Amino acid sequence: MAFTLYALIQTAILLTNAVAVLHEERFLSKIGWGADQGIGGFGDEPGIKAQLLNLIRSVRTVMRVPLIAVNSVCIVLLLLFG
Amino acid sequence: MPQMYICVILPKCISEPKMRMRNPSADISGPSPLFEDTSTGSPPGGHRGQDKGPVNYPGQSLLSDPMSNLAMAYGSSLATQGKEMMDKNLDRFIPISKLKYYFAVDTLYVGKKLGLLVFPYMHQNWEVSYQQDTPVAPRFDINAPDLYIPVMGFITYVLVAGLALGTQNRFTPEILGMQASSALVWLIIEVLATLLSLYLVTVNTDLTTIDLVAFSGYKYVGMIMGVLSGLLFGRTGYYLSLLWCCLSIFVFMIRTLRLKILSEAAAEGVLVRGAKNQLRMYLTMAIAAAQPVFMYWLTFHLVR
Numbered sequence: 072m073a074f075t076l077y078a079l080i081q082t083a084i085l086l087t088n089a090v091a092v093l094h095e096e097r098f099l100s101k102i103g104w105g106a107d108q109g110i111g112g113f114g115d116e117p118g119i120k121a122q123l124l125n126l127i128r129s130v131r132t133v134m135r136v137p138l139i140a141v142n143s144v145c146i147v148l149l150l151l152f153g
Numbered sequence: 154m155p156q157m158y159i160c161v162i163l164p165k166c167i168s169e170p171k172m173r174m175r176n177p178s179a180d181i182s183g184p185s186p187l188f189e190d191t192s193t194g195s196p197p198g199g200h201r202g203q204d205k206g207p208v209n210y211p212g213q214s215l216l217s218d219p220m221s222n223l224a225m226a227y228g229s230s231l232a233t234q235g236k237e238m239m240d241k242n243l244d245r246f247i248p249i250s251k252l253k254y255y256f257a258v259d260t261l262y263v264g265k266k267l268g269l270l271v272f273p274y275m276h277q278n279w280e281v282s283y284q285q286d287t288p289v290a291p292r293f294d295i296n297a298p299d300l301y302i303p304v305m306g307f308i309t310y311v312l313v314a315g316l317a318l319g320t321q322n323r324f325t326p327e328i329l330g331m332q333a334s335s336a337l338v339w340l341i342i343e344v345l346a347t348l349l350s351l352y353l354v355t356v357n358t359d360l361t362t363i364d365l366v367a368f369s370g371y372k373y374v375g376m377i378m379g380v381l382s383g384l385l386f387g388r389t390g391y392y393l394s395l396l397w398c399c400l401s402i403f404v405f406m407i408r409t410l411r412l413k414i415l416s417e418a419a420a421e422g423v424l425v426r427g428a429k430n431q432l433r434m435y436l437t438m439a440i441a442a443a444q445p446v447f448m449y450w451l452t453f454h455l456v457r
Contacts, residue, residue: 074338075331119432122353 084138084145090130091138099127255300255363257290265295266302270374271398273405279412296409300363303370310336310373310451313380317455320384336373336451343369343447347440351414354436358413368406372444375402376452383456391456399445406441 099105104124243249269276281296282289291299314332318324344365351358375398383391415433 074335076334076338079338079341119353122355126352 081145084141087130087134087138088142090127091134093127093131095131251361251363252300254288254290255298255367257292258299258301259292262292262295262299263302266299267374269295270302270371270405271378271401273401273408276408279408281412298364298367300367300370303367303373306370306373306377307333307336307340309377310380313377314455317380317384321457339447339451340366340369343443346443350436350439354432356414356433356436360413368409369444371405372402372448375399376448379448380452380455383452388456391452395448395452399448402444402448403441406444407437410437410440 093099095105104127240249279296282294288294288297291297291301311329311333315324315329318328344362347365347369348362351360375395378398379391379395382394414437415430
């Protein structure tokens, strides 16, 4: 229960890594969560599934490169300070 | 002016590490004073400098010397330059002007709001009043969210947690920091989860992030009341007052969020069918139900 802010940062890094690791054609398209399968009609509003797919796609696009840097920093910190 | 708010919070952070460092040196054998007298240290000088600005330095006899005059003018111009630069840079990350709106409160508002948090059942009109498209300051409208009560509630919660642990002889100065960071982490997690679910349900609302922080911070009032009555009356007092405060916060959150998240027709009580409104109602109830859960989770280890 005793959380520190660093634990929150680690949680965020791990979650973002998990989303970034999902492969587009090997996994997401197979379960129907591909990038082109989310855009339903141009009706009222996108449903929850479309929003979720949009979110996954944007996280993967935006966070790919920064995650390399953040993961390297995290690894170095873990190596140095355990 | 914004520095005043930051400077009120900063000295608390600065003086806490000092207390923590001095405590191990003070021996625990007997009722010796736990904290040394820090009134002659730097914080009073820091406070004085921050209160009166860079102009009114002590030792007015130095003013007669032209060299020190020059030095003081240079120093004050440096200080204003630094302040402007800090303002400009800080405004990029933390919207200071928007934050000022949330602290525009007065005693009457705080009293009425605290009463509303504990007893929201008689209040009729929950709408936030607007004044030409901008929401009215909290001073004039009791339904407007503010950040004063959450911030003060958070600090009071950390202090009351220290008090409760002290009565059980489980107190060390480090746990104050641990309690504060734990509660802060849970607050951040809750606000992020709420933001995520609001994004997924595509709600067109004017709820800003700071509004969500304010609403999530209102539960500290109930937590403090629960822990205090647990200290005074034991476990039964704790459970009774926690139950009461949980119920009040639940009703308060539902009535406040209903107007912001649901569509107009549904908010007036007319049962509007449709998956969209039902989803939004579920979302409101989930956000409101998370409050009692957090209230219990953050306080049950404090009352034995």
